[in-house]
Amino acid sequence: MDNRIQTDLRSRPLMGIGTPAVGGHLYGLRSIGEEFQMDVPVSRLRTADGKFFTIRPPDVTERDRVQEERNAFAMAANAILEEEKARVARELHDDLAQSLTALKMDTIWVRDNAAIAPEAAVAKLTNMLETLDRTIGATRRIAADLRPLLLDDLGLVPAIEWLVGNFTQRCGVACKLSVDEELELQEPYATAVFRIVQESLANVAKHAGASEVAVVIDKVPRAVMLTVRDNGCGFVTAVPRKPQSLGLMGLRERAQLLGGSIAINSALGHGTLVEMYIPLPQSGVPE
Ligand SMILES: Nc1ncnc2c1ncn2[C@@H]1O[C@H](COP(=O)(O)OP(=O)(O)O)[C@@H](O)[C@H]1O
Ligand SMILES: [Mg+2]
Structure with missing residues (x-):
């Protein structure tokens, strides 16, 4: 896009006659003939010597500061989101996947030994129930962190x-x-x-x-x-x-x-x- 403009003051939205008017904007013309509005308020003053246009360039310090703060926030929020995803992945891996792997091994053991060592199998099943309770608790905790389930x-x-x-x-x-x-x-x-x-x-x-x-x-x-x-x-x-x-x-x-x-x-x-x-x-x- 060609940003060079031909300064071309249109008499359009300028308001008020005789005294400095507010509310007008400067229009530019791109080299391809398109018109665009610039963020530069214009006042018009009519005097005996003719019309004067005053351009009041806005002070953008505050706008830039807010924008910078927003950018910093977006970056920091993104970093936190990534960290959070890594934490959830870690918890899924460490808590859930490991408990499920242990439960799978115990299930295989019970399948293969229940007939020959029924008492040991019952003890194993009791342990497995505890592991299951812990795993359910961990699943709830991870989910509650992700969204207020309440x-x-x-x-x-x-x-x-x-x-x-x-x-x-x-x-x-x-x-x-x-x-x-x-x-x-x-x-x-x-x-x-x-x-x-x-x-x-x-x-x-x-x-x-x-x-x-x-x-x-x-x-x-x-x-x-x-x-x-x-x-x-x-x-x-x-x-x-x-x-x-x-x-x-x-x-x-x-x-x-x-x-x-x-x-x-x-x-x-x-x-x-x-x-x-x-x-x-x-x-x-x-x-
Ligand atoms: N209710 C409050 N009473 C006293 N100081 C507060 C209170 N809320 C926020 N602040 C101050 O504003 C700062 C920014 O808060 P915040 O953006 O929530 O960040 P954080 O809690 O992580 O420090 C805090 O570090 C604290 O100095
Ligand atoms: Mg806080």
């Missing part, structure tokens, strides 16, 4: 109640949950709400040193709102995040992917408030 098994509200109960049990911090028992959300909204509560509570457990936490989930017409507030140490949100800190960034990405937003309010000594707003579709199709 959500499928229990539904959103009981799954969140479980998260909150588990949080209090693990770190001894009281957590008040306010949610309509009847709340139901379809996917991917239910998983997003679950993951956001999960990460926010993990942050409280890890960083806040709080004595109280409150989780509120509200479904209003056409949107779901979620807040997680703690009374812990708080932090300075303006400080650039550590490269390995992906939790809050992940929350933001998750909400944005669903057309929503997240606000994180925190100040040293004044606790932290995570607020999320996600618009819900009318018909089941994400907006």
